[in-house]
Amino acid sequence: MKNEHRLLRKFEEMEKEQKIAEIVESSVDKKEDNLTDFEFYSILYIKARANFILRNFEEAKKFLSQIEKWAIDHNIELFVKSKVLEANCCTITGQLVEAQKIFEEIFTKYPEIKEYPFYTNIIINYGHTFFYQGKIIDANNQYIKALTIAKERNLRQDKIKNNLALTYTQLGNYEKAIELLEEVIKEKERMNDFQGWTIAKVNLGSICSYHGDFQRANENIDIAIKFAEEKLFIRELAGAHSAKGLVLLKEKKVLKAQQHLEKAKSILEQINVKDILPEVLVRLGFIYFLLGEYERVEPIIDTIEKFAEEQKSTLFLVWGICLETMVRFEKNQDKNALRQIENVLDISLEFNIIPAFIQASVLALYxxxxxxxxxxxxxxxxxxxxxxxxxxxxxxxxxxxxxxxxxxxxxxxxxxxxxxxxxxxxxxxxxxxxxxxxxxxxxxxxxxxxxxxxxxxxxxxxxxxxxxxxxxxxx
Incomplete structure (x- = not known):
């Protein structure tokens, strides 16, 4: 077998095994490694994906730019995959209108994508651009479209159903969300995807809590926690403790919620996973606020604002400012302190960051x-x-x-x-x-x-x- 194929397969295996940092650090030389153009740019695409997973979005875009210059004239499928990943970078960093433009250009200029095996993934990612703008009904329609096509082509449906469960939850249709997640759990069992099964059990528990069925919520999440502990699914264990904390918070069991959120925080810090850590921190900060432990809230505010700067996340910034405002209000009993949240509303509108505006509005209303x-x-x-x-x-x-x-x-x-x-x-x-x-x-x-x-x-x-x-x- 030729050397170039071995090298390409090495990169693919590294991606499957999620050795993400190894991919990012590895070097590729087209001439030295005797690669064809397609193999070389396919490897660059894998490196772009690895950087995306590590939230190195600007680095990912550099690779994508290289790929797109070559692929537009030589391989449209690779070009489209690259553009989709570029759009996903925009979605994650809050450039939602730009992301939508990229997707709409793909749909208009390249109708042949309907035949691509990853066509449903394109539709799902397009749906995400609506979801993060708060246009949940539009997102839901895209996910339904993806699910319909997946059923027609006998493709995997579990990830699509997970997304649909999220939108149905947001739309207040908890019964439909629960029905979908029960289907996902069965599919994960058939596939022997036990990590996915654990995540689905946690999601089911979370949605049951929105429906007010706390007994079923706790049962599902407790099963997930026990299973994740036995199988050493560390990241999934952190997510389960975070979800359990949220359910207990809804039940007004603040001290028990604190215990689970602190476990989630400890695990995430040990394994250096940052994508869900800010969400855990903000809820912990909210609990410390409810308990009147304001001195414990302030370092959390600093950490969240640091995350906001690192990840260019307006949403994290809004969370930090809102926590800070609530602490100032409770300390001084001064309603004027609450005006800071209204300043967030002004800033969000000025920069047209509508999801941040909506979330800050809901908190101010509460x-x-x-x-x-x-x-x-x-x-x-x-x-x-x-x-x-x-x-x-x-x-x-x-x-x-x-x-x-x-x-x-x-x-x-x-x-x-x-x-x-x-x-x-x-x-x-x-x-x-x-x-x-x-x-x-x-x-x-x-x-x-x-x-x-x-x-x-x-x-x-x-x-x-x-x-x-x-x-x-x-x-």
Whole structure:
């Protein structure tokens, strides 16, 4: 067998075994290694992927640029693979509009991609650009398209179903999300993919918690933790402890949640895995905040802001600022401290970073609802609604209509209540959040029948806070 094929296979094996750092450090010389052009650029593509996995996005783009200059005239399939990876770099770094442009150019200029074996992956990655903009319904439609094609071609469906479970969860269709994950678990068992099985069990548990089924949530995640410990699936174990912490946080079992999140943090630091560490840290910081241990929150804020700078993540920056704002507010009991979150809203809009704007808005709404400043909840909701209506982010529009209905019930503003209720009914064709809308109808009817508005207002406020918790990234 020729030397060039052995070298190429070596790189492919390294990729399969996830020896990512080894790939990045390895050198390739086309002449010295006696490689054909295609073999040389295929190896560069593997090196680009390795850098992508290690979040060295600029380095990955350098390799991709080299590949694309050659491949556009010599191998369109490799060119398309390279462009898709370039788009994924843009997605991860928050350049979502640029990523969408790349995908749309691929779909327009290269219709032959429909025959490529990785066509469904292109559709999934295109769907991600909508998902991270908060356009969950558009993302869901892309994932459904990918799943339909995968079924027609008898391709693997587990990863697509995982993505669909995420979007259905965001859309409040927990039953469908659970059904999909149960299918994924069976598929993983058939494939003997026990790491994937562990992840799917964790995801199932997390979604059950959104549905309010905490018993089933804990059962699935506990099974995953025990299995990951036995099989030494270290990264999966960290993810399971993180998910368990989140479930316990939803159950208001703050100290137990703290124990699991601290285990997740310890494992991730030991194995030097940084991609999910900021999410664990921000939830730990939130727990320390709830416990009044502000001196433990401050180093977490510093670490999150460092991650934000390293990974060019506006979302991490928003998390850090929001934590800092909550600590300042609790220390000084000064509502003006909360204005810092509103500054985040201004900055997010200035730079057109809509996901950060939405997440900061939801957190601000939760805080103001918790301190019973309903007027401020109303003001921020109206501002956020104007943005998401303009951007046509349908899911968030529906969420804000629900929030504004509850708010105007408390404010006793029937005209505004009916305005938002009618908009909600018109837009919500998929009947998202049926339980919350059922409660809304109940409160509207009860308000007509009783004069005891104080008790009803407290009930409405509690339901509103529960809804904000469920759509918030903090819980």
């Amino acid at each position: 805080i103001y609802a918790a301190i019973e400043d309903v007027e401020q909840v109303n003001e921020i909701s109206i501002r956020a609604l104007k943005v998401v209506e303009e951007k046509e982010i349908k899911l968030v529009q529906i969420q804000l209509y629900i929030i504004l209905c509850f708010v105007n019930l408390i404010l006793n503003n029937n005209k505004a209540l009916m305005k938002y209720f009618n908009k909600l009914s018109k837009l919500n064709k998929e009947n998202l959040y049926p339980d919350d809308i059922k409660k809304l109808n109940y409160f509207v009817e009860n308000r007509r029948k009783t004069n005891n508005s104080d008790n009803i207002d407290n009930e409405i406020r509690n339901v509103l806070i529960d809804f904000l918790q469920r759509i918030s990234p903090w819980f």
